[in-house]
Amino acid sequence: MSKVKIVAVDIQAMAPLPGLIQIVGDITKKDTAQALIREFKDDAAQLVVCDGAPDGMRPKKLRLPNATQ
Numbered sequence: 847m848s849k850v851k852i853v854a855v856d857i858q859a860m861a862p863l864p865g866l867i868q869i870v871g872d873i874t875k876k877d878t879a880q881a882l883i884r885e886f887k888d889d890a891a892q893l894v895v896c897d898g899a900p901d902g903m904r905p906k907k908l909r910l911p912n913a914t915q
Contacts, residue, residue: 853885 853867854860855878860868867885871878 851885851889853882855882 850865851867852865853869855869855871855873857870857872859870860866862868869878869881869885871881873879873882
C-alpha cells in the first residue's frame with residue numbers, strides 16, 4: 847500500500863495538522879494549481895474534496911472564525 851498524502855489548499859492559512867501539507871493560495875490561479883500538481887508528482891490523487899464556496903458566500907451569522915485568528 848502506498849503512503850497516504852493529504853494536501854490542503856486554501857486562500858487563507860489553516861491551523862497546522864500533523865502529516866498535512868498546506869498550500870496557501872487561490873486554487874483558481876495557475877501557480878496554485880501547479881503547486882498542487884507538484885505535490886503529487888507522478889501519483890494520482892485518490893480523493894478530492896472541495897468546499898467550493900468563496901468565504902463571502904455563507905451568511906454572516908453562520909460563518910465560523912478562521913482557525914488562525
